Amino acid sequence: MNRLIETIRNIFKIEELRQRILYTILIILIYRFGSFVVIPGVDPNQLSNLQQSSEGGLLGLLNMFSGGAFGNASVFALGIMPYITASIIIQLLGMAVPYFQRLQKEGESGRKKLNQIMRYLTVIIVIIQAPGYIKNVLVQLPKTAVTPFDGVSDPSAFFWISSVILLIAGTLFIMWLGEKITDKGIGNGISLIIMIGIIARLPGAFAAEVAARFNQGGTGLLVLVIELIVLFFVMVGTIALVQGTRKIPVQYAKRVVGNRQYGGVRQYIPLKVNAAGVMPIIFAQAIMFLPITIAGFRQSDALTGFAAAFTNINGFWYNLVFFLMIIAFTYFYTAVTMNTNQMAEDIKKNGGFIPGVKPGKKTAEYLDTIMSRITLPGSIFLGLVAIMPAIVASLMNVTTGFSHFYGGTSLLILVGVVLDTLQQIESHLLMHHYDGLTKSGRIKGRIGRM
Numbered sequence: 374m375n376r377l378i379e380t381i382r383n384i385f386k387i388e389e390l391r392q393r394i395l396y397t398i399l400i401i402l403i404y405r406f407g408s409f410v411v412i413p414g415v416d417p418n419q420l421s422n423l424q425q426s427s428e429g430g431l432l433g434l435l436n437m438f439s440g441g442a443f444g445n446a447s448v449f450a451l452g453i454m455p456y457i458t459a460s461i462i463i464q465l466l467g468m469a470v471p472y473f474q475r476l477q478k479e480g481e482s483g484r485k486k487l488n489q490i491m492r493y494l495t496v497i498i499v500i501i502q503a504p505g506y507i508k509n510v511l512v513q514l515p516k517t518a519v520t521p522f523d524g525v526s527d528p529s530a531f532f533w534i535s536s537v538i539l540l541i542a543g544t545l546f547i548m549w550l551g552e553k554i555t556d557k558g559i560g561n562g563i564s565l566i567i568m569i570g571i572i573a574r575l576p577g578a579f580a581a582e583v584a585a586r587f588n589q590g591g592t593g594l595l596v597l598v599i600e601l602i603v604l605f606f607v608m609v610g611t612i613a614l615v616q617g618t619r620k621i622p623v624q625y626a627k628r629v630v631g632n633r634q635y636g637g638v639r640q641y642i643p644l645k646v647n648a649a650g651v652m653p654i655i656f657a658q659a660i661m662f663l664p665i666t667i668a669g670f671r672q673s674d675a676l677t678g679f680a681a682a683f684t685n686i687n688g689f690w691y692n693l694v695f696f697l698m699i700i701a702f703t704y705f706y707t708a709v710t711m712n713t714n715q716m717a718e719d720i721k722k723n724g725g726f727i728p729g730v731k732p733g734k735k736t737a738e739y740l741d742t743i744m745s746r747i748t749l750p751g752s753i754f755l756g757l758v759a760i761m762p763a764i765v766a767s768l769m770n771v772t773t774g775f776s777h778f779y780g781g782t783s784l785l786i787l788v789g790v791v792l793d794t795l796q797q798i799e800s801h802l803l804m805h806h807y808d809g810l811t812k813s814g815r816i817k818g819r820i821g822r823m
Contacts, residue, residue, distance in 0.1 A: 383802060384798065384801075384802065387801055387802070389801070390559070390798065390801040390802075393557065393558050393559045394558075394559055394798075396553075396554075396557050396558045397554050397558035397559050397560065397565070400550050400553055400554050400558060400562075401554075401565070401566075401569050403550065404440075404449075404547065404550055404566055404569065405440065405569070405573065407442075407447065407448065407449045407543070407546070407547075408439070408440050408441055408442040408445060408447050408449050408570075408573075409442075409445055409447060410447055410448050410449070411445060411446050411447060411448075412446050412447070412448055412450070412507075412510075412536050412539055412540075413535065413536075413539070414528070414532050414535075414536070415446045415510065415514065416514070417445075417446075419514050420444070420445060420446055420514070423444055423446060423509075423510060423513040423514060433686075433773055433774065433777070434658075434686065434777065435452075435454070435662070436574075437570065437571055437574045437774075437777055437783060438452055438453075438454060438567060438570055438571065439451070439452035439453075439454075439570055440452070440569060440570030440571075440573040440574065441570075441573060441574060442570075443506075446510050446514075447543070448539045448540065448542065448543035449543045449544075449546075449547060450506060450540060450543070451499055451502055451503065451506060451540055451543065451544050452544070452547065452570065453544065453547050453548065453551065453563060453566055453567060454659075454662070455495050455498040455499045455502060455544050456491070456495045456544060456547075456548050456563070457563075457655060457659065458495075458498055458659050458662075459491050459492075459494040459495040459498055460491055461655065461656055461659055462494060463487060463490065463491050463494070467487075468709055473487070492545070492548070495544060495545070495548065496541055496545070499537075499540055499541045499544050500537065500541065502540075503536070503537040503540040503541070504533070504537065506540070507533060507536050507537070507540075511528065547566060548563075550562065550566065551563040551565070551566050554566070559794060559797055559798065560790065560793060560794035560797060561790070561793060564786065564789070564790045564793070565790055565794070567786055567790075568786055568787055568790040568791070571777075571778075571783045571786060571787060572787070574774065574777075575778060577774070578772070578774035578775040578777070578778065579775060581772050581774055581775065582597070582600070582771065582772045582774075582775040583597065585772055596769070599769075600765075600769060600771060600775075603765065603769070603779070604778065604779055607758070607761060607779055607784070608784065608788065610754070610758070611758055611784055611785060611788050612788055612792070614646065614647050614751065614754055614755065614758065616792070617645070617646035617647065617751070618643040618644060618645055618646060619643070619644050619646065619743070619747050620641035620642065620643050620644075621641060621642040621644060621727060621740070621743065622640075622641055622727065622728060623640050623641065623642055623720055623725045623726070623727055640725075642716070644711075644740075644743060644744060644747060645751075646747050646748075646750070646751040647703075647751040647752075647754075647755060648706075648707045648710060648711050648744070648748070648751075649702070649703050649706035649707050649710065650789065651785045651786055651789055652702070652706050653698075653699045653700075653702035653703040653705075653706055653752070653755060654699055654755065654759050654785060656698075656702045656706070657695055657698040657699045657702055657759070658695075660698065661691070661694075661695055661698075686762070686763060687762075687763045687766050687767060687773075688763075691763075692760040692763045695756075695759060695760060696756040696757075696759065696760050697756075699752065699755055699756040699759050700752040700753065700755075700756050703748060703751065703752035703755055704745075704748060704752065707744060707748050711744055713737045713738075713740040713741045713744065714737045716736075716737070716740055717732070717733060717734070717736035717737035717740060718733075718737075720732065720736060721733055721736070727739060755785075758784065758785060759785075761779045761784075762776040762777050762778075762779050763776075764779075765779045
């Protein structure tokens with residue numbers, strides 16, 4: 374406890390770090406305030422039906438990512454997910470289209486051009502999604518909830534146009550807040566905003582689970598304790614997945630330049646068990662959101678056939694496809710981000726070699742084989758973490774809201790963002806010659822950049 378208090382004091386002794394933390398808190402408060410600003414023309418006192426419809430299924434997941442703004446009919450209702458979808462599309466285009474590949478190699482100017490294209494694409498995605506969301510709001514609300522705009526059952530064109538513009542502005546404003554956190558705050562802004570939205574739903578979800586268990590009597594309390602133990606072990610496993618590595622030994626030959634000797638030592642290349650981070654789940658989740666987006670954000674109860682099967686987050690087919698997509702995307706993203714040929718070339722240029730393996734092509738093949746072997750268990754565990762909410766909801770009858778925190782995108786984002794942010798804070802402390810947050814002074818953060 375004394376060490377923790379001393380560390381907090383050291384954090385606020387560093388002026389730059391203190392300003393970054395306070396700036397981040399201010400931006401987060403602005404974001405949370407905006408989550409309760411209702412679209413003009415919608416009666417905030419008539420939102421109970423909309424909020425109830427946003428508690429379960431894919432709508433509940435969307436509501437969690439937006440920090441409750443989806444169920445509040447807020448100007449931030451669509452949240453940051455359109456931007457995430459746009460960034461995924463740009464990344465995929467960068468892997469297949471020469472024009473985008475060229476922009477990725479042009480440094481700062483290329484990055485600015487890609488960001489500009491990403492913003493335009495985000496606006497297009499919001500324009501596609503916004504009418505479906507507004508239609509869902511009108512269906513869920515009582516007919517008297519939109520009287521300020523041309524009556525009861527047929528809102529005016531002005532209401533539709535203004536609402537779409539506000540939803541576009543809300544998403545772009547969240548993007549801007551995220552960029553400001555990244556530039557002047559602490560941590561990755563977009564990731565932090567998603568994490569705050571998830572955390573905002575945790576107290577209410579936990580309270581609902583506690584109330585449900587206490588209503589069951591004595592056995593309910595025992596089940597609640599078991600649930601918390603399972604949650605603890607799932608979180609520990611997720612942290613192990615995020616931080617897990619396999620070290621590959623590299624021997625460097627001796628070189629003498631002038632009077633100085635270089636090399637002659639053995640070093641290790643840490644290969645991540647989960648080199649793709651949370652991105653495979655983000656990729657897969659964005660695709661799994663398509664059916665309900667096309668259906669106009671309606672509840673899965675109102676859908677039939679294919680749309681019903683792939684909007685039921687506790688259903689067999691949804692989770693099977695989700696699981697297989699995560700494994701496929703993990704291999705795909707790892708193959709793109711981990712260039713084994715380049716790694717082998719760098720080792721060779723620096724006079725190094727892996728013991729028992731020839732430099733050059735054989736080293737690249739060896740690294741590729743190792744990555745394939747460690748990626749398989751990593752991808753399977755990542756898939757299991759992703760479908761864990763459906764497993765605990767079915768086996769342990771956990772409430773839908775609380776089950777989201779047993780795995781899936783939410784838990785991985787929470788773990789990854791927290792570790793990444795703590796790593797940045799620790800870097801500031803060590804740079805100013807203060808003790809880190811841990812005895813070893815090494816927190817390994819890992820989350821795919823969104």
